[in-house]
Amino acid sequence: MGKIKIAIIGVGNCASSLIQGIYYYTGKNEEDAIGLMHWDIDGYKPEDIEVVAAFDIDKRKVGKDLSEAIFAPPNCTKIFCENIPWMDVEVAMGPVLDGVASHMKEYDEKYTFSVADEEPVDVVEVLEDSGAEILLNYLPVGSEKATRYYAKCALEAGTAFINNIPVFIASNPKWASRFEKAGLPLIGDDIKAQIGATITHRTLTQLFKNRGVRLDRTYQLNTGGNTDFLNMLNRDRLHSKKKSKTEAVQSILGDERLDPENIHIGPSDYVAWQKDNKVCYLRMEGRIFGDVPMNLEVRLSVEDSPNSAGCVIDAIRCCKLALKRGIAGPLTSISAYTMKHPPIQYPDEKAAKLVDKFISGEIER
């Protein structure tokens, strides 16, 4: 049935986990494959994904084979598949736009960002030559210009686009129609991890709602020690991230949406030693029967990047299905299931059912 050829922008922890996952699941069967929402999607298993191009701007990664670059610093995610064979994909130098936060150099050498000296490649040409069908965006949060640049490259090169970061592309009708006109599928925006802060917060919010409990106040505080958290110390980069995360919870509440002062959601601090372990503290205050107050506190601790890959592995395969079926524009079911800021928000249980209907061909997108 052929491979699903993908290209990756940003060879960070999330790319590393995705690539490790492709090899980790190779040769396994459904019974011993732990950690997947779908073992196969219309016949496509994780091992059917092939990375054919990758872009980065860090000198520790550019020019290296992808099999080595995914383990280069500052990547720090848990290694769950050590033996990645030579992939024969050299990490190409991307254009330097707004992907690098200015405060990065304040940190110690290990984390200091170092831009490679190479001239940027012609991204469209690299995509075309590689035969990539889908381009995945893993740029740092706040990379507005760079995301738009690569989205344009996808349109020019004729690749579908999966936007894993909180820059609004799939949920922006203008961009969505550009992809639709170009005949290309689009998934986004901002990956909602497998068991992450957002899905946990949404699920508990839905529980309050289902059980008639009025939610009065809530917060979601997140700490981590990966480059994502370091980058997010620059509060200027957080605008769309906060919007994406907050909207993901508010959308469950419907006409009981909280006033902005009663909902606080966002990345909270960078703790270097946590590395790729993300810790999320959730508090929800509400009122039960008789208007009687209650509160709930949850602490979630999870490795951030495999948590993201657990969803991206399905987004890629659904995107391939759309390509095969000639469906263009935003894919609303898989976006709602795997992204925090999709073109249409559905409760997660409904989104899961819609994805199954999309896979079986019962619904178009």
Ligand SMILES: O=P(O)(O)OC[C@H]1O[C@@H](O)[C@H](O)[C@@H](O)[C@@H]1O
């Ligand atoms: O835990 P949440 O809220 O689903 O968010 C998870 C994802 O959020 C993204 O913005 C991060 O870049 C990912 O690394 C992360 O996995």
